[in-house]
Amino acid sequence: MKYKNYLLPLLCMGAFCFGQDKISMKNGDQVDAKVMEVNPSVIIYKESDNPEGPLHSISxxxxxxxxxxxxxxxVLGKYSSAEEAKKLSSVPSTNSSPPEYQLGKASG
Structure with missing residues (x-):
């Protein structure tokens, strides 16, 4: 019975591991982060592997x-070259829902 008291919190903790944002750069790099603020010229974020760490900013x-x-x-910008577009398009999608439930892909 005691193991049930530990199982539920462990399962709930797993949900927090996936609550992160992904910042895709024009050069093809990808940053797993938590976006804290979006300003007119910069994005302020914390790295997902160090949520208690410092704030970072990027143009x-x-x-x-x-x-x-x-x-x-x-979508904030366009690719600066075809090579960069190719790098970013090779990043696999994390959307695991069936196509009929994906926004903009309804059939029928």
Whole structure:
């Protein structure tokens, strides 16, 4: 019976591991982070592997898109070259829901 008292908190902790945002750069790099603030010219974030660490900032002009943990995607810029577009498009999708449930992909 006591193991049930430990099982539920462990399962709930696993949900927090996936609550992160992904910042995709124009050069093809990807940063797992928690976006704290979006300003007109910079994005302020914390790295996901160090959530208690310092705030980092990056210019919006260096970012292609931000994929939030909720699934929302903000596209901030265009690729600066075909090679960079190819790098970023090779990043696998993390959307595991069936196509009929994905926004914009309804069939019928």
């Amino acid at each position: 919006k002009s260096d970012i292609y898109r931000i994929t939030y943990s909720s699934g929302k995607i903000d």
